[in-house]
Amino acid sequence: xxxxxxxxxxxxxxxxxxxxxxxxxxxxxxxxxxxxxxxxxxxxxxxxxxxxxxxxxxxxxxxxxxxxxxxxxxxxxxxxxxxxxxxxxxxxxxxxxxxxxxxxxxxxxxxxxxxxxxxxxxxxxxxxxxxxxxxxxxxxxxxxxxxxxxxxxxxxxxxxxxxxxxxxxxxxxxxxxxx
Amino acid sequence: xxxxxxxxxxxxxxxxxxxxxxxxxxxxxxxxxxxxxxxxxxxxxxxxxxxxxxxxxxxxxxxxxxxxxxxxxxxxxxxxxxxxxxxxxxxxxxxxxxxxxxxxxxxxxxxxxxxxxxxxxxxxxxxxxxxxxxxxxxxxxxxxxxxxxxxxxxxxxxxxxxxxxxxxxxx
Numbered sequence: 144x145x146x147x148x149x150x151x152x153x154x155x156x157x158x159x160x161x162x163x164x165x166x167x168x169x170x171x172x173x174x175x176x177x178x179x180x181x182x183x184x185x186x187x188x189x190x191x192x193x194x195x196x197x198x199x200x201x202x203x204x205x206x207x208x209x210x211x212x213x214x215x216x217x218x219x220x221x222x223x224x225x226x227x228x229x230x231x232x233x234x235x236x237x238x239x240x241x242x243x244x245x246x247x248x249x250x251x252x253x254x255x256x257x258x259x260x261x262x263x264x265x266x267x268x269x270x271x272x273x274x275x276x277x278x279x280x281x282x283x284x285x286x287x288x289x290x291x292x293x294x295x296x297x298x299x300x301x302x303x304x305x306x307x308x309x310x311x312x313x314x315x316x317x318x319x320x321x322x
Numbered sequence: 323x324x325x326x327x328x329x330x331x332x333x334x335x336x337x338x339x340x341x342x343x344x345x346x347x348x349x350x351x352x353x354x355x356x357x358x359x360x361x362x363x364x365x366x367x368x369x370x371x372x373x374x375x376x377x378x379x380x381x382x383x384x385x386x387x388x389x390x391x392x393x394x395x396x397x398x399x400x401x402x403x404x405x406x407x408x409x410x411x412x413x414x415x416x417x418x419x420x421x422x423x424x425x426x427x428x429x430x431x432x433x434x435x436x437x438x439x440x441x442x443x444x445x446x447x448x449x450x451x452x453x454x455x456x457x458x459x460x461x462x463x464x465x466x467x468x469x470x471x472x473x474x475x476x477x478x479x480x481x482x483x484x485x486x487x488x489x490x491x492x493x
Contacts, residue, residue, distance in 0.1 A: 153484055157452040164433040165349050165453075169359060171341035175334040178366035 329374050336373075337366060340384050344391060350449045351395045353434045361398075365391040388454070389464045392446055396465075399442035436486040444479035447472055 341362065348358035348365075369387045376383045437445050443465065450456045450464060458476070462469045 154452075154480065157448070157483075158455070160433060161350060161449065161453040162346075164430040165346040166355065166430070168342035168345035168349075169355075171338050171345075174341055174363060174366065175330070175337040178337070178363055179330065179333065179370050181363065181367035 329377075332377065333370060333373050336383060340387075341366075344384075344387060347388070347449060347454060348391060348395070350437070350453055351391075351446060353437065361391060361395055364394050368394070385460075385464075388450075392450070392464050393466075396442050396446065436483050439482050439486055440479050441475075444475045444482065447475040448479045448483070451476060 344365070345358055345362050348361040349355065352358050352361060365387050368390045369383070372386060373383060376386055437448070440448065446465065447461055450461045451458070456464070458469045458472045462472045465472065
């Protein structure tokens with residue numbers, strides 16, 4: 144490719160422009176464990192599908208009730224954790240036809256309790272697809288309900304909250320549910 | 323410590339050391355902080371089963387992860403629900419600026435707006451070429467295409483960027 148002097152200047156500026164414009168990355172502690180965990184679940188799901196048990200795939204994933212996926216070491220306690228000093232949030236998912244609703248409740252005295260719901264995201268197709276935003280309903284305080292519509296049979300919900308004992312958005316748990 | 327634990331610890335070290343760079347690449351590809359996180363974690367989860375083998379064979383695990391990152395990103399972009407950056411008629415205030423000392427000022431928003439005009443593969447080529455500093459043959463390997471195809475994407479991407487009003491540099 145032949146370039147004029149102007150083009151060369153333009154190209155020469157691109158590396159610095161790209162590098163300088165990117166924001167600071169988040170802490171990477173916990174990423175490796177989460178990736179290994181997700182990889183393991185993916186392998187289980189694929190094995191189930193190969194066995195012809197499509198619904199069992201969801202059952203296997205959903206059987207764990209809550210799948211913990213921390214994105215960093217400061218993540219708030221996941222549901223199911225039994226540490227009495229950090230009570231686990233309670234959550235439930237209810238599946239109806241192409242609609243899933245749920246409730247996510249943090250005990251008020253939990254040291255890691257969130258002050259507000261930051262976002263609820265859904266993952267379809269066993270994490271094979273990128274997430275989509277879910278629409279919270281009801282309170283956006285520590286007791287939160289959410290619901291969403293999906294045309295996929297299996298959905299995992301990921302919840303991010305702003306915590307009192309940590310800052311930033313935390314990926315704290317996931318559940319799956321199918322009609 | 324068992325072999326499995328050693329491998330997990332090595333993987334953790336790799337992610338802590340190289341994860342930030344992978345995330346920045348993912349951010350440039352997606353233009354979204356959270357999608358970048360999801361993209362990196364998806365790529366890592368797909369690459370992890372090969373970690374031991376690649377390390378043992380003396381290969382580059384980072385190159386493998388980067389290839390997974392690119393492939394996952396391109397797959398996402400092909401899906402119908404991909405939400406690209408939303409263009410706006412109103413120019414926002416720059417969130418950050420780059421100044422290389424020659425009055426070359428570029429905002430993050432401007433950069434994203436310019437990158438958003440590219441196709442998924444053009445954008446990937448630009449990011450891998452100018453941010454990752456990969457050669458055209460390395461990019462071709464990552465994309466699974468010929469170097470000729472990379473040259474075409476590269477040339478068209480630069481033409482688009484040069485024409486982008488958002489990325490009008492003080493040439």
